[in-house]
Amino acid sequence: MTSEKPGTQAVAASTDGETPAAETWAPSIERAGQSNAPEGAARTHTLVISINERPGAVDRVVGLLRRRRANMQTLTIGRSEQPDVARITAVTDDSEVAVEQLVEQLRKVVDVRHVISLSSEQMVERELALIKVSSDAARSHEIIELGEQFGAHIADVTPETVTLEVAGNAAKVEKLVHLLKPFGIREMARTGSVAMPRGTVQTEA
């Protein structure tokens, strides 16, 4: 019979405080996504991923996001300014280090040409939402007026519904949705964010 003997003479790590005299470049080791990461280090990251428009390319990116357990909020796919290059915008809630890792993984996908991670200060971000609200003759004016304050267009009006079309950053869309809720939202379709850096910063190197 063998017995489990935990704690085999755990060697007293007699470090004597001999870690190298605080090397200036050594980063602080407390980073999220790793064993010794603090809780609650997650925040929203917007990844812009340029891919070759080849069969399966989108699949590879999405498959990787799934396999690496990215905490996805929205994902949009569309054309870019270049022919044969599609642009994916992925919004993910994760720690800094997890996102850095994800970016490096994405860069290894052969059909991925370019990946950047944008923060809210660096970028212009928009999404489009279609919101169908319950309405009647008495309330339609109120709904339309509320929409106009958000720059929303009227996409469709029937005796029982008003459909608003609103574009803006996620926070703005969120706010309008919140205000429309009391009227009764029958159906909603949101595109998820697309984003690009402000000014002259290029996504394509």
Next chain:
Amino acid sequence: MQVAVSMTQATGTTQTAQSSRAEEEARELSGSHILCEALVREGVELLYGYPGGAIMPFYDALTSYPKLHHVLVRHEQAAAHAADGYARATGKVGVCVATSGPGATNLVTGLATAYMDSTPVVAITGQVARPFIGRDAFQETDVLGLTQPITKHNFLVERVEDLADIVHEAFRLAKGGRPGPVLIDVPKDVQFAKTLYRPSASVTSFEYFQATRVSRPAPEAIARAAALIAHAQRPVIMAGHGVILSRAYEELLAFAEKSGIPVITTLLGLSAFPETHPLAIGMPGMHGPAHVNNAIGACDLIVGVGLRFDDRVTGKVSEFAPNAQIIHIDIDASEMHKVKPAAVPIVSDAQAALAALTEAIEPGDHSAWLGEIRSWEAAANERGRVIHNEDYPDPTTILQAIREETKGQAIVVSDVGQHQMWTARFYTWTRPNSHITSGGLGTMGFALPAAMGVKMGLPHETVWVVAGDGGIQMNIQELATLKQQGVEVKVAIMNNGYLGMVRQWQEFFHNHNYSETPITGPDYVKLADAYGLKGMRITKREEVAQAVHEAMQTEGTVIIDFVIESESNVYPMVAPGAAITNMIEETGEEK
């Protein structure tokens, strides 16, 4: 940007230059001939495969290319493992071929094995003709979808005009940067279709290539690493598979000797550094000896070269090397900070980084620290050598007999399980790249077909398989392939009548509940005989050396069935999820 020419790239160029003038002329050829032409241009000599409906045009063309030696395996999984073994032994790209549907799905385990251990393999699969794709045709599977997570990249050839470029791109991808498997799925009608074939050299401008071309270390990173090394009091080097993939043995030796830092080798790093060297201390992790894990627990700096801090190495990550800063050298940027944050990440080929680092450091001496580790080792060795029954052949005796008989020059391919850990621990690794095993995926049934690939890639070397009685029964059908090809490997089965490693876990963690681990096997002597090979059954320890000697004297593949003690364990052991300094040790009590 620095552009480094790696060894493999240089080889590719030479092969291109050697292509004859005739090949440069454009000719109208079928897809299947183009595939063969492109393989010849890539310097392929060996393919492992199995024909079937959707790949038949390729097999038809194959007979026109005597340079391409095709090995008919008995199961496609073995084709992938053999290609993998060939790649590990030679550093060249291994090639396997299968038909659509079941042929392709049988490759999957082998490709996943190659992917986890970063070995360059190109798989070619037939696919149903284009008009049938997506219609549940006979023997159709979505091979691209199936293999996407276990390949670096995969291709469905939609146009015969793209075929040659795709083949060359596949080879570049397989061996470039961090190597890995690449699959090419070729519809049957594309194999038949004809086009003007011009041997071409397509260039991909993908970011991937830009990234992997930078295989030399950044000078400022080297300077930072050198400063950390200069300050370290208790440093260790941890060498992984990257050292072997990069063939950086000389550079590792030079770096270790100049710095005086003790060297730990991971399972896949074994044989990258001679274990007889005074600085070599052993293997870390779940089954590493106590002194190595304790050294990691006590160290203040890890110079990690070409390893990925796998969970079998680190144990509980938060308690892994709690006092250490890490210099992490890896060619794959996505490995940086993945498990443990690196104080100095160096994205580079191991050879280039080690050479630069050796240049940058001052000669060091850590003999006091090494002496401390050695003092723990002496105690650990005594604990590791407890034997219950002196009569049975035991792993140490078997492994040392193989080592002595082959003067340490054999290439040993182990399977997965207890015998794999014994082989890792009790064979003294001195010859570079002489240890081959499935580390990351832990694929039972790997050893026999992989050894076939090793032997065919290095026909003048002696190749031994060490396997358990469980693993050898997966892919044992390849004995027929070995016989047909006249390929000679020596097989040592450590037969304990159990799926030993699982039984050991059941003993430790599941209250001795030996659920489905007792296993029987055939009479291996008769089995060998049935395949036209020689078999032996050894039940006494004193017969071990003679049996190994006899196997070496016998021509052809030989199987030795070593009947070992049924309930031996691998010690020490770290429970999954525990800190690696928290080891379960042999107590020496009789069972």
